[in-house]
Amino acid sequence: MKHIVAIHSAKGGVGKSTITLNLAVAAAQAGARVGLMDVDIYGPSQALMAGTDARPTYVAEGKKQVFPIEAHGIKFISMGNLTGQKVPLIWRGAMVHGVIHQFCNEVVWGELDYLFLDMPPGTGDAILTIGQSISLSGAVVVTTPQDLSVTDTRRGLQAFQQLGIPVLGILENMSYFVCDGCDDRVQLFGSQGGAQLAQDLGLPLLGQIPVEGDVCDAGDAGNPLLLRQPDAPAAKAIRAAAETVLQALAEQGPIAAFDFTWNSDLFAARQAQPPQEVGGQGLPVSAVWQVSSDELGIKWAKDGSISVLPVRKLRQSCPCAVCVDEYTGEKKLLDDQVPQDISLAKVHSVGRYALALHFSDGHDSGIFRFDRLRALAREREASLRT
Numbered sequence: 001m002k003h004i005v006a007i008h009s010a011k012g013g014v015g016k017s018t019i020t021l022n023l024a025v026a027a028a029q030a031g032a033r034v035g036l037m038d039v040d041i042y043g044p045s046q047a048l049m050a051g052t053d054a055r056p057t058y059v060a061e062g063k064k065q066v067f068p069i070e071a072h073g074i075k076f077i078s079m080g081n082l083t084g085q086k087v088p089l090i091w092r093g094a095m096v097h098g099v100i101h102q103f104c105n106e107v108v109w110g111e112l113d114y115l116f117l118d119m120p121p122g123t124g125d126a127i128l129t130i131g132q133s134i135s136l137s138g139a140v141v142v143t144t145p146q147d148l149s150v151t152d153t154r155r156g157l158q159a160f161q162q163l164g165i166p167v168l169g170i171l172e173n174m175s176y177f178v179c180d181g182c183d184d185r186v187q188l189f190g191s192q193g194g195a196q197l198a199q200d201l202g203l204p205l206l207g208q209i210p211v212e213g214d215v216c217d218a219g220d221a222g223n224p225l226l227l228r229q230p231d232a233p234a235a236k237a238i239r240a241a242a243e244t245v246l247q248a249l250a251e252q253g254p255i256a257a258f259d260f261t262w263n264s265d266l267f268a269a270r271q272a273q274p275p276q277e278v279g280g281q282g283l284p285v286s287a288v289w290q291v292s293s294d295e296l297g298i299k300w301a302k303d304g305s306i307s308v309l310p311v312r313k314l315r316q317s318c319p320c321a322v323c324v325d326e327y328t329g330e331k332k333l334l335d336d337q338v339p340q341d342i343s344l345a346k347v348h349s350v351g352r353y354a355l356a357l358h359f360s361d362g363h364d365s366g367i368f369r370f371d372r373l374r375a376l377a378r379e380r381e382a383s384l385r386t
């Protein structure tokens, strides 16, 4: 997959699913190979909006893998196609994690240029769960102009920033309604809230989508607006937003991905130099490797310097919500709780922004942003000097 883009809204009902589907259709119309993963498993609406209740078919009898459903030139998977659209779902965070894992690993997506994720609404958990499970190229954040939605959106944006996931821009939906008789713009849900937010945070405003009956009708008819009413003002605004998003992704280049399994055998000699480079594609590191049984090496792309980080120190510094209080920032994990002989099981990149470290004690929810790893390395170097 070249790019994975999360479409997120902090509040429910602001039009995130409608926008996700139509952005996906716009990308497919531009000739790209496109997938859509409906990870809004609390309220999966993509099956309904795409107008199909088809069930995914198994790759072969007895196999777990399934082919995604295909409609309107895109491949997609939604809980709506697995459980039926009318079944209400109450899932806990851990189950969300499991479903995401299955959607990623058991759906045979084939080669894709873009995978769009219809995210669950929310400001913290949803973003953390997905940001930690999937290598995102970036996020498109949908809001209405309403103050309430904008306030929540700010909190959601902070979560993206914390994880280091680039925000590609803000898309303001339901911005205004054009009066049939007089052509006046009526601002039904507040005025310019998304535009102001984009300006305050220095983010691109990807568009302002009007409220139109056609948008609603297309969703209910199971036929995306961009195909059903391509000349509707809302369709034109979404298409323009899609062009900006695809352009930003093209400038970024494809997601850089690497992983390796930790070798649990004791090393005869430390690997002070990286065995191979992983760099390029905008990654801030040019190599990440196992230095010894309990040390991780990182070579920084910018200056070629090398940092060696003890695995125990990394485990003690895990920034995940289990180890650090999300709200106060206070450390919940005590240093002494980390076993002396802790090592790693697996290391993999997350987008261009972080490493996911799977520790030998089974803890795997820590996403270590590269800037945080660099800060940890500097702290350690300073402490070794004194």
Ligand SMILES: Nc1ncnc2c1ncn2[C@@H]1O[C@H](COP(=O)(O)OP(=O)(O)OP(=O)(O)O)[C@@H](O)[C@H]1O
Pocket: 009, 011, 012, 013, 014, 015, 016, 017, 018, 019, 040, 043, 045, 121, 173, 174, 209, 210, 211, 212, 213, 215, 216, 217, 219, 220, 234
């Ligand atoms: N610009 C618009 N004009 C008119 N109706 C719209 C517009 N955008 C979305 N809608 C309608 O608003 C409703 C909610 O949209 P949608 O399901 O896309 O929102 P959502 O943010 O994904 O919601 P949820 O949080 O429930 O998943 C749908 O009926 C949709 O057709």
